Amino acid sequence: MQGTRDTDRPIEQRPLLAMGLRLLTALLLASMFAGVKWASQRGVHVVESLFWRQLGSAFCATAWVAWGPGFETLRTKRIGAHVTRMGIGLTAMFLNFLAMTLLPLAEATAIGFSVPIFSVVLAALVLGEPTGKWRWGAVVVGFIGVLVVVQPGSSHLPLEGGAVAVVAALMTAAVTIVIRRLGATEAAATTVFWFAVSSLLPLAILMPWFGKAHDLQTWAIVSGLSLAGGLAQLTLTGALRLAPVALVMPMDYTSLIWATLFGFLLFGQLPTEWTWIGAPVIIASGLVILWREHRLARASRAAQAVPE
Numbered sequence: 001m002q003g004t005r006d007t008d009r010p011i012e013q014r015p016l017l018a019m020g021l022r023l024l025t026a027l028l029l030a031s032m033f034a035g036v037k038w039a040s041q042r043g044v045h046v047v048e049s050l051f052w053r054q055l056g057s058a059f060c061a062t063a064w065v066a067w068g069p070g071f072e073t074l075r076t077k078r079i080g081a082h083v084t085r086m087g088i089g090l091t092a093m094f095l096n097f098l099a100m101t102l103l104p105l106a107e108a109t110a111i112g113f114s115v116p117i118f119s120v121v122l123a124a125l126v127l128g129e130p131t132g133k134w135r136w137g138a139v140v141v142g143f144i145g146v147l148v149v150v151q152p153g154s155s156h157l158p159l160e161g162g163a164v165a166v167v168a169a170l171m172t173a174a175v176t177i178v179i180r181r182l183g184a185t186e187a188a189a190t191t192v193f194w195f196a197v198s199s200l201l202p203l204a205i206l207m208p209w210f211g212k213a214h215d216l217q218t219w220a221i222v223s224g225l226s227l228a229g230g231l232a233q234l235t236l237t238g239a240l241r242l243a244p245v246a247l248v249m250p251m252d253y254t255s256l257i258w259a260t261l262f263g264f265l266l267f268g269q270l271p272t273e274w275t276w277i278g279a280p281v282i283i284a285s286g287l288v289i290l291w292r293e294h295r296l297a298r299a300s301r302a303a304q305a306v307p308e
Contacts, residue, residue: 018243021235022251028232030109030258033100035225038266040101042218047210049097049225050090051203056226057196057233061189064234069189076186082194085178090199092175095168102161105263106271109256110149110279111165116286117142118173126177138288145281148274156274188237196233249290253283 036049065071076082099108117139123129150162182191214222239248256279263269271279 013243015243015247018239018241018248019251021239021242022248023254025232025235025239026252026255027258028228028235030105030255030262032225032228032232033096033109033259034105034262034266035221035228036097037100037105039218039221039225042214042221043212044214044218044222045210045212046094046097046101047203047206048212049222050094051200051207051211052222052226053093053229054196054199054203056230057192058200058230060230060234061193061196064237065189065193069187073187074190074193076190076194078182078185081178081182081186082191082198085175085182085191086195086198088171088178089175089195090202092168092171095164095171099161099165099168102158102164104267104269104271105259106256106269106279107149107157107275108161108165109259110271110275110282111146111162112169112172113253113256113279113282113286114142114146114166114169115172115176116289117146117282118170119176120289122170122173122177127180132292134292135289138285138292141288142282142285145278145285148278148281151274156272188240192233192237244294245290250287253286 032053036046036053039049040046065074096108096112099111102108103111120131120135120139124131146166150157150166152159152162179191239251260271263271
């Protein structure tokens, strides 16, 4: 009976629904990051935003497991790997939240698009995955795009904020490597649940130093970012189950539209011309990487299907 409830089993592919869910994910994540920036301006520390965000994710993940694969699927023998994923994931999320408070939303979002670029580098260095000229070329072009957006040595963006955003992208790429390793034995629900729940422990320990009372509007903002983050986890997972990554991942880049809109409406900020130049370069390099990985995966499946 348990096998029939495995969240990672192949299901009917519904590409249009998957694309819609991924578009919704981009909106939810942009809303969450806007909420983090807005809350920080009202005295909410990044650690506090992290705690409430993870609490929302824990509730959503618990509901997902309860209504889907069942709690029996949460058994794991890879506790150490989940702890590692939690540590790297929390660090990445902290840096991403911090970057949003230090930079305009559009610029921080554009730099965040460099995650696939760092993923290629880490996959080659850590996993020893073969990386050809197409992907290495995309990596070089992508880094040029990041430099265009950040403009190091100029007053275009705060140097601290740019550095934090770049390191946040690197750590987020590291999370993808850890999840890839966990995915060899763990169901998606198991990984999501244990990350959300286990991360609450260190955050709860820190809350007496960083948590504080707020007014009703601030609590509404914090509740909104927590709910948006939790729902984004579910819509992201749903999109990946209903269609291939190569189809749905390009939808992520619509988050730049939302980041620009929220930045203007909430903070009176618009992207500079350097962001509009650099962001398409970063996006293009990410799409090339995605296209190449899709081609290689398809060729590998075709080779395995050929009888010896």
